[in-house]
Amino acid sequence: MLPLGTQAPDFRLPDPGGKVVALSDFKSAPALLVVFMCNHCPYVKHLRDGLAQLARDYRSRGVAVVGINSNDVANYPADSPAKMAAEAAAAGYTFPYLYDETQAVAKAYRAACTPDLYVFDQDQRLVYRGQFDDSRPGSSVPATGKDVRAALDAVLAGKAVLPNQKPSIGCNIKWKPGNEPEYW
Secondary structure (H helix, E strand, O other): OOOOOOEOOOOEEEOOOOOEEEHHHHOOOOOEEEEEOOOOOHHHHHHHHHHHHHHHHHHOOOOEEEEEEOOOOOOOHHHOHHHHHHHHHHHOOOOOEEEOOOOHHHHHHOOOEEOEEEEEOOOOEEEEEEOOOOOOOOOOOOOOOHHHHHHHHHHHOOOOOOOOOOOOOOEEOOOOOOOOOOOO
16 A cells, blocks of 8 residues: 555546646645546445545535546446546546556556545645445445545644545456556
């Protein structure tokens, strides 16, 4: 896992329409949530409404959210940029949903699964990496994002994020053949 305190790894990635979004676009945000996600993963599908709501709830407080899809679209065409645009519209995402074609950004973040979530403070230092909440597909626990919300609330209040962080659980990132990271 990416160590707490790590500076956010840089990125410049396109959205499905070709607009390039960079980490530097979020430098004035008091907090940044980076979510490695995709379209077809049942874990992401399970929390999609909760994630969309979280982004809407924190937008007025200046929190930036960005989704990144690093999956191999040749072998997983449901995750293609065209389908990303349709998914973002259907889910009501109000944040950029970017495509990491080379998978270099996923490697830089040491992302392992979808969803994999990272909260950075106003200095873009990592303060939280882990699960959205305790909800899982098929469970009766609603996907509210309580763990991520607690981290964001702490950052916005100028308090330390609790160190007891549960790792993300989901589908493995679909690496291109021969492109698996060393940490894998």
